[in-house]
Amino acid sequence: MSQSDRRFACPGLYRIVPSLDGGICRIKLSRGRVAAAQMRALAALAEEYGHPEIEATNRANIQIRGVKPGAEDAVIAGLKAAGLAPENSGADDVRNVMVSPYCGLDGDALIDVSSLADKVLERLMRETRYHALSPKFSIQIDGGEAVAMTEHPNDIWLSAMDGDHFAFGFASVPGERPAGAVAASDAETALFALLDTFIAEIGRRNAKGDKIARMRHLLVDRDGSTLAAALPVTVHAVGDWQREAPMPLGHIGARAQKDGRVAIGAVPPLGRIGQKMMLGLADLADRVSGAEIRMTPWQSVLLPGIAEDEAAEAAETLEELGFITRPDRTLAATITCAGSTGCKSGLADTKGDALALAQELDGWAHPVFGIHLTGCAKSCAAPRPAPFTLVALTPGHYDLFAAGDRERAGFGKRIGADLTIEQAAQLLRQREQA
Numbered sequence: 001m002s003q004s005d006r007r008f009a010c011p012g013l014y015r016i017v018p019s020l021d022g023g024i025c026r027i028k029l030s031r032g033r034v035a036a037a038q039m040r041a042l043a044a045l046a047e048e049y050g051h052p053e054i055e056a057t058n059r060a061n062i063q064i065r066g067v068k069p070g071a072e073d074a075v076i077a078g079l080k081a082a083g084l085a086p087e088n089s090g091a092d093d094v095r096n097v098m099v100s101p102y103c104g105l106d107g108d109a110l111i112d113v114s115s116l117a118d119k120v121l122e123r124l125m126r127e128t129r130y131h132a133l134s135p136k137f138s139i140q141i142d143g144g145e146a147v148a149m150t151e152h153p154n155d156i157w158l159s160a161m162d163g164d165h166f167a168f169g170f171a172s173v174p175g176e177r178p179a180g181a182v183a184a185s186d187a188e189t190a191l192f193a194l195l196d197t198f199i200a201e202i203g204r205r206n207a208k209g210d211k212i213a214r215m216r217h218l219l220v221d222r223d224g225s226t227l228a229a230a231l232p233v234t235v236h237a238v239g240d241w242q243r244e245a246p247m248p249l250g251h252i253g254a255r256a257q258k259d260g261r262v263a264i265g266a267v268p269p270l271g272r273i274g275q276k277m278m279l280g281l282a283d284l285a286d287r288v289s290g291a292e293i294r295m296t297p298w299q300s301v302l303l304p305g306i307a308e309d310e311a312a313e314a315a316e317t318l319e320e321l322g323f324i325t326r327p328d329r330t331l332a333a334t335i336t337c338a339g340s341t342g343c344k345s346g347l348a349d350t351k352g353d354a355l356a357l358a359q360e361l362d363g364w365a366h367p368v369f370g371i372h373l374t375g376c377a378k379s380c381a382a383p384r385p386a387p388f389t390l391v392a393l394t395p396g397h398y399d400l401f402a403a404g405d406r407e408r409a410g411f412g413k414r415i416g417a418d419l420t421i422e423q424a425a426q427l428l429r430q431r432e433q434a
């Protein structure tokens with residue numbers, strides 16, 4: 001598939017791509033933020049033109065699925081009116097800058113990367129030469145927050161080493177194989193110099209008919225350190241720096257912010273946010289979080305800036321709406337891809353089966369965390385192995401894999417073959433008991 005074909009296949013706000021259950025419109029958000037009024041607009045558009053529930057994605061964005069044929073222009077116009085659309089498709093495609101949902105809130109962060117992320121995003125959208133980047137080309141700017149996604153590989157990542165420096169690396173997760181470090185004041189210059197190098201290489205390779213789209217393609221014949229050495233800023237050694245491990249399941253529940261207020265993370269089961277949930281969330285955000293809602297890369301939401309004495313009631317309201325705010329249920333950390341109801345490659349109904357699996361497991365004394373059901377081996381929902389992965393074989397039947405913390409590819413070791421959901425639940429229980 002050529003690069004232009006790949007571009008066509010990747011959903012965007014202006015490029016609503018067909019799928020088994022209708023069009024997919026992906027709405028990329030600036031630092032994952034969506035205002036209460038925008039959430040209401042999304043609810044109205046989804047109800048009128050697509051599936052009534054929206055999806056939270058694993059890059060802190062939102063998707064409307066099931067867009068009816070012929071309704072594409074109305075959806076795009078509605079998103080523009082809601083202030084969710086950039087000027088054009090080129091600017092939309094490059095909005096792939098991920099930060100922690102706790103960016104600017106977390107007292108444990110080493111650097112508040114909010115303004116750097118905003119500047120990078122603004123330049124990517126405004127300077128049209130960057131529109132040559134693939135819609136999948138991703139950048140992560142990690143301030144060292146305790147709640148951070150460090151499982152999604154990015155084309156380029158920056159990760160705070162201390163209060164003044166960022167380590168950086170390519171085609172990997174924050175902290176993995178760093179190529180060097182730069183002063184925080186040089187980070188923007190360094191990042192755009194790397195992008196310029198990459199875009200120049202796209203042009204050179206295109207002229208030779210050898211198309212490249214991602215940083216890993218550039219690294220086939222060169223080392224990341226050669227890219228670092230060519231930067232127009234001082235590159236420092238990383239030494240024995242390692243990114244501190246993020247807090248497990250830190251995106252779920254209440255957590256104190258650096259200003260004494262509270263943020264509450266809430267998980268919509270399987271990333272699906274229905275009409276009642278969207279409207280209730282918007283009303284709650286208006287009441288307690290200054291109308292701000294943040295999407296997270298765990299397919300969940302975060303309400304920031306809540307007064308301490310309002311936090312318990314806000315969490316209760318979220319639970320009543322159908323969100324999970326405590327990490328004691330299997331669905332708090334279960335993910336699936338679209339499965340056979342939304343994707344023609346899906347061999348089983350991953351969403352329906354995940355609900356059935358969670359029901360089997362939730363009656364048990366210990367919740368099982370980190371389950372991924374995938375409709376085929378492509379594993380769209382999880383770029384890195386989950387602790388447990390069920391890979392569909394036929395409707396209702398899966399192979400079950402278990403992966404250790406250090407596994408970086410594949411699904412891990414197969415521990416059960418051709419299992420029904422009941423059999424998979426039984427095996428998971430036995431394993432957790434052992």
Ligand code: SF4
Pocket residue numbers: 337338339340343344345346347374375376377378379380381
């Ligand atoms: S993992 Fe397979 S079945 Fe699931 S969405 Fe991706 S391609 Fe479709």
